[in-house]
Amino acid sequence: MRALPDPAESRAVLVGVSRYSALESLPAVANNLPALADVLTGSASWHLPSDHCSVIAEPQTLRDMLDPVKAAADHAKDTLLVYFAGHGLLDGRGELFFGLPGSVQGQSYTGVTYQSLREIVRDCAAQRIVIILDCCMSGRALGLMGGEDLLADQAEIDGSYLLAAAPENGRALAPPGERYTAFTGEFLRVLRHGIIGRSRELDLNTVYQWLRSELAAKGRPVPQKRDRNTAGRLVLASNPAYRPSPASARASGGETAWPDPEECHTVLAFLEALAEVRALTGLTIQALGERAEPSVAPATISRLLNRRTLPATWKTLGIYLAACGLTPEQVDAWQSAWQRLRIKEQSRPDPPVPAAPQRPAPPWRVRLPGRRRKRP
Incomplete structure (x- = not known):
């Protein structure tokens, strides 16, 4: 049976790195984050409270990226979703790490290893863990890959659902002139516009199969997935294209x-x-x-x-x-x-009402009513 996360007991952390000093920059990644956050907090999807969906743009250090993940993992009881978009790199031992703005290809200590993320989410008490990796691989790192499934093989976590973009270089991941990266752009399109001929609600498995078909037809990297137990039945959004047969x-x-x-x-x-x-x-x-x-x-x-x-x-x-x-x-x-x-x-908690901005009173409003300042 399909399941929809309880917004009050679920968390999402969206991480993106678009600017790099030693690697090719990925400007489209900066557009991915607010668009995905908008979907996850909307009523057609998970309707997460805004403070349950953390957006971490351009984290400079390991702690900048992983502290919000740890905080979310500590509070999530239903579903934890972690998304990363940016360069996915391999160190000299062939192990995956995420590129930070100052990362150097082949040197995992300059980024965040997948093992570090894995240790955090493995301790999470959430019923379901969803990892979405929109990771590109630079041309040189791609040459170190043992096969197209290596990224998913390394990222597998028991009791979770991993959805990963195929390893590829930055140019293939973020086509010139497009607002979003290839993988996330198609992902957003499905959640916003739906799939004709499918059920009223879209779960992870349905979205994954559609992504593979559409991206392959466009000659773009084909995504991979690893799922454990029934995580693939998790509902992502209502299907706007649904029509009863x-x-x-x-x-x-x-x-x-x-x-x-x-x-x-x-x-x-x-x-x-x-x-x-x-x-x-x-x-x-x-x-x-x-x-x-x-x-x-x-x-x-x-x-x-x-x-x-x-x-x-x-x-x-x-x-x-x-x-x-x-x-x-x-x-x-x-x-x-x-x-x-x-x-x-x-x-679902009501959104906080923003306090009215406090402005200093102008000098002529400070005087008491009916009182005049004596002239010297």
């Missing part, structure tokens, strides 16, 4: 095959499934309002089907679903899904 609208025996509310792990997926129920009835909003008991104004149903957040109360939802023809048992299943999503929504 007309052939699946009827189940065996001629009964309507309604959307399954238990498969809705995001608010957006729930609301889209709600609208799909009406589409399957073939009834207009006006007709549904007349069928409802008690009757519901068409404008109320229209507002319900165009919401972007969950209704705060269940009553209208239950009346609407019954008017669509769902049985009491089916309506109860929808109510359970609504309650599950409401609990998650309510457990």
Whole structure:
């Protein structure tokens, strides 16, 4: 069964290095980080609170990069996601390390070894660990690779999901004129626009298969993955391109095959499934309002089907679903899904209200009212 991370118990750390002194710079990496953070904190994906998604741009030292990872690992109980974009290099022993701005090819002490990251995430108590490595390899480092799977082989962690861009040089990783690196650009496109013909929600395995197909078709490095247990069923986002198949609208025996509310792990997926129920009835909003008991104004149903957040109360939802023809048992299943999503929504901390900026009062406002300064 697919699973959506609990935002309150999950953390993400996004690290990127775009400027190098001794290696080719990767300017597109600087655009990757805010775009990916925007997706992960959005309602169509994990809806992480902003303080649960750390963006670390241009870390200068090992601690600059790994201290935020350690802090996230200490707090994550559901899912921990760590993303790195930049140069992935090999030292003289063929071991992987991440390039920092001052890193030198072949000298791991100038960067951050993968083993250092591995030690942190291995101690994490999270149920799932997702590692995304958008690492390029310089041309010389590529010559040291024993095979195209070496990067994934080295990065494997028990009980986790690794998604890694194929080892390649900087130019192939970040095509000239493109806003994002090749791998992350395609990754973002899938999460933002979805996949036609796939299910309502996109999990890691679905996204990985799509990335391999699309990047291979474009002649770009093909990503690798290593997954342990069921991490590949982790939901990444709702599928904006989802459309119910007309052939699946009827189940065996001629009964309507309604959307399954238990498969809705995001608010957006729930609301889209709600609208799909009406589409399957073939009834207009006006007709549904007349069928409802008690009757519901068409404008109320229209507002319900165009919401972007969950209704705060269940009553209208239950009346609407019954008017669509769902049985009491089916309506109860929808109510359970609504309650599950409401609990998650309510457990999410409200964003802090920014304090009004404190400005020094101008001299003419300091005097007490009604008092005049005596002239000398």
